[in-house]
Amino acid sequence: MPWPQEISTNSSDFIIDRDFSVFIHGEVDEHSRISKASVRLISYMTDKTGVFVTEGFPNAKGVSASSASLNIYFDTEVKMAMGIDESYTLAVTDTGIELRANTDVGAMHGLSSLLQLIKVKDGNYVFSGVQIKDEPRFVWRGLMIDVARHFMPVDVVKRNIDAMALVKLNVFHWHLSDDQGFRVETKTLPNLYKKASDGLYYTQDQIKDIVKYADDRGIRVVPELDVPGHGTAFLTAYPELGSKTDMEYSLERYAGIFDPTLDPSNDKTYELLDTLFKEVTPLFPDVYFHIGGDENEGKHWDENEDIQQFMKDNNVKDNHELQTYFNIKLEKILAKYNKSLMGWEEIMTPNMPKSALIHSWRGVNEGVEPGQSLVDAVQNGYQTILSNGYYIDLLLSVEDHYLVDPIPDVQLSEEEADLILGGEAAMWSELVTPQTVDSRIWPRTAAIAERFWSSQEVRDVDNMFERLNTISQFLELIGIQHLKAKEYLLRNIANYQDTHALNTLSQISEPFKIYSRNAGGTQYKTYAPFTLFADACTADAASVRPFRKAVNHYVSNRDTESKELIISDLKKWQAVDKQLSLIEDKAPLVSRIRPYSKRVAAITNVVIVGLQEGKLTNKQLKELEELIGGLEDPEINLDVELAISEELLELGKYLTK
């Protein structure tokens, strides 16, 4: 995963044993990308298989092209930039493995594929016999991580970069400032990190380290400093630049859209941003610099008489035009530092230079046609990428994201379609911490990565789910904490008693979707606990799809086998409440779950009775509907939804017919 463009399998697997060795052709030293990537491959392989490899490093003494298990050929060590050649071919047979690419980055993609070919055959770990010819569909395959709402330490960023490399994503979009914090050390403007970060920021050395780390893995880094809205942190540091002059700015602790906005009529605003960009842009070698530009509602502009006067004096008609004025100023500053401006779709205004890259994000939740801005962008001659449909913090099923294609379902000229560079999964961090962020990003983002890399025709959902399960294991191998974090959270909730029942319950419970967990942004503040049951649960709860299959089969066939399967599942879920009752005395967080587990027991009980008796009365169905409807009761809900509710209602209705 992502599925290659061309793949044929053979039964000639390569057995992994202690003689495994790597030979890289051409002049490469041990510090080169491909050498380090090869060392990582060997290390992951030995970790997974437990095989003691005699030669732990590529091109070790005594390893030659003819003796090596894996031969790597490539032509050029490339400088990372959009549009470099990322293609590769990979051939695995029982006699050896050959990886060929035009660039070292392409070769590294080949290594990511190779790693995923590890499987068990006849009692051995092997590399599966294949012939692969592969290249990406889109040049821009991104993951955005918001480190402002909740700061993500260096190791969290690094392990997610490793995961990106595994699934061939190539742009790490780093959302570095927002109302809740400014996360970059700036020597020329020290207030920004000293007064507006709670001490949680990246030193410049750490930033360079991460950029290098990403580059080593074939990943570009695009930084974002969000202006002029989302500006509370900026204005906590430099309140004199605010559009509301009598306001005491302080770091935002809640989630939501806030009013503090930079004053676009103040020359000092541009002086400060120039100073900032001058210092910060050299940290990021990539040509693109993301200036945010989203969700500025202009309330403080409306209220500020000076700004209103400025608009009159300069013939600026409305806030939208004022923001355009601001953006164009920024575009010029960035151009001085050889950066191309990129911004969320709101920056797309008539005067915006065509060199700007438009980041399409809004959709139904924002009251607009999903991805419409993408179509508008290319029809206006802008390059664009798509994030609408890939907001993984919405906690939707991976299926919903997987089936969204960056190429919209409207007629575009070839030239227009070429302006669509790809897409980005977006991980906003209002409701995640370093501990839980991995389980929100992964494994779902692997499916999105496939959307960006693989052919448009690859869209079999069942097949994707199957492979998602495998990639999840490889993600853990390379350091992603999604599985570990869940177990820890359940242990913490159980106060170190048996977690079996909690785990069972989590398999049918999904955290609230589409930000309904934190309606109004008021309950979960920056420092709220994210160690609750909802945090241990994930989208696509594990038991849901198998249960759905059984229910579908049963209502089509009314067969005993499906019925028994369903009853067995239901009894398991019904039993959770009793089991939790045994541990709640020593675990206050379990007590909080009991009303929910009790309700689940009541709900499952109705359906079990119905199945056993072969029918439900209308009264029983009504009871079932009320029990399920009542899950939203604040006394019961835990910011999770019972993810098998639809199936249970379907069963109930079927049994009532």
Added chain:
Amino acid sequence: MPWPQEISTNSSDFIIDRDFSVFIHGEVDEHSRISKASVRLISYMTDKTGVFVTEGFPNAKGVSASSASLNIYFDTEVKMAMGIDESYTLAVTDTGIELRANTDVGAMHGLSSLLQLIKVKDGNYVFSGVQIKDEPRFVWRGLMIDVARHFMPVDVVKRNIDAMALVKLNVFHWHLSDDQGFRVETKTLPNLYKKASDGLYYTQDQIKDIVKYADDRGIRVVPELDVPGHGTAFLTAYPELGSKTDMEYSLERYAGIFDPTLDPSNDKTYELLDTLFKEVTPLFPDVYFHIGGDENEGKHWDENEDIQQFMKDNNVKDNHELQTYFNIKLEKILAKYNKSLMGWEEIMTPNMPKSALIHSWRGVNEGVEPGQSLVDAVQNGYQTILSNGYYIDLLLSVEDHYLVDPIPDVQLSEEEADLILGGEAAMWSELVTPQTVDSRIWPRTAAIAERFWSSQEVRDVDNMFERLNTISQFLELIGIQHLKAKEYLLRNIANYQDTHALNTLSQISEPFKIYSRNAGGTQYKTYAPFTLFADACTADAASVRPFRKAVNHYVSNRDTESKELIISDLKKWQAVDKQLSLIEDKAPLVSRIRPYSKRVAAITNVVIVGLQEGKLTNKQLKELEELIGGLEDPEINLDVELAISEELLELGKYLTK
């Protein structure tokens, strides 16, 4: 843990709820140690309890001394140094919590105690009602981590520093160079990190960051660059300084004691070390600098004619004197940079200045009286610390370490005893990786920390084991990965099938002790897999002590209850093999375990039969002894020992009587 010097408990617990708040008295800003420590306390507390706290920061708006739940008083923000005042008093009642200390570091120790007072009472999380008056017994309470044999990234170091703070350790001894790598970026001598680290080293910025991180937690950092022995990395970078001139040095991949040694007769050696120390010492504010000095067997000195001539010319009688010559040169260089020399006990020679600190480490394994060098040191007027008895990489039971006291069992004058500053747990990393290191250090080191902090009389082993279980949970709360890593390793071994049986087996299996896992240092190289069953197992396997108790009770009382308990345990362990047989097809690493689990089944079977029939024949006993003895068979052993072997033999003998 560690147990306070004076503690009295009351039933007046403080209930943790959303109104929890902290007020720090005196002029402290948000960047001060105590403020940050308070934020961490609140954060850990909310993580553990799931309580939404209204005010997430100390001295928040509206929080006053009278309204605050926790009032913190202290007199001085101290500069970290040996011997600062670390005392504190802590009073918890249902109306509030008061923490008083002379220094901010003392107050932070109080916060570590407070965190550990969290417990469940009547369905709530509370701080247990207590009155504590506390101060450390020793000024030097250290943990050494070797980052040379296996490199430990910044986040591994940081989380272990957090754990140190939790148990009031105050010296992080950072073993930064050895035959397998040199881990410090050095701009004046770039070969050291470029040629001798495999790219795995700390940048100077990272080092400063870690030193600051430790300082923020009341922990001093003592760096070690090991010379003149353990010098392969040095000589890989600068072979011209080697004592063997015709040798091609390259980073060591094996474990053991190796010959490469700096040439003490070469002036360039001292020039290089002067250059190195000049650059490196400012990174470490602490006055002590550890130069290693251990395990130099002088083989290359003996073989080098120039060195032999040098010895003659300078009237140096033997290698020991030659090393003295070297050490005294170093002492002078370090003194230039205001550093006091510290070294392993081998540096203690007649001419060594009394300002040197002697690190006592050798014992039975090295053929000497354990801790003898400590006695010698103080009798010769040196300050000293003890590590013999605290080598946690030996993987002994925590009991063995806990009962070792830094004050030896010989008559010392008060003056001599005062020279014993404390001790250090030592974590050598030949057989650990970033993934497994936490489970090797923790929780055992918490008991060693108690030895260094608490009164000498605190030595009840049962009580310690009970509290160790609790501290283990707090260690996980603050980020230690010992429990998570184990579960992951079992998942990996099972290739993501059911891990229940593996886990059961791990509860009676302990990794080989005293380096016998890697006899000769030949099997496990730097890059060998440390994802095996032995890596998932730990010292003090969980089922062993309860089983021992049951066996002891049974052989004393021959009671049915104990018998049934024992049989039930044995059947559980016997069943593992069958369960593993069901998953081995898909898990090659499980196949490797089968001979062991099969043997465990055979062994337990003999004892079950004996218990059920009330007796064993001599033949059956002999069979049992052979089965247990045969566990060492290379076909069977997995670098673990069956930790209930003694109890089974005892049972067998008892049943044969």
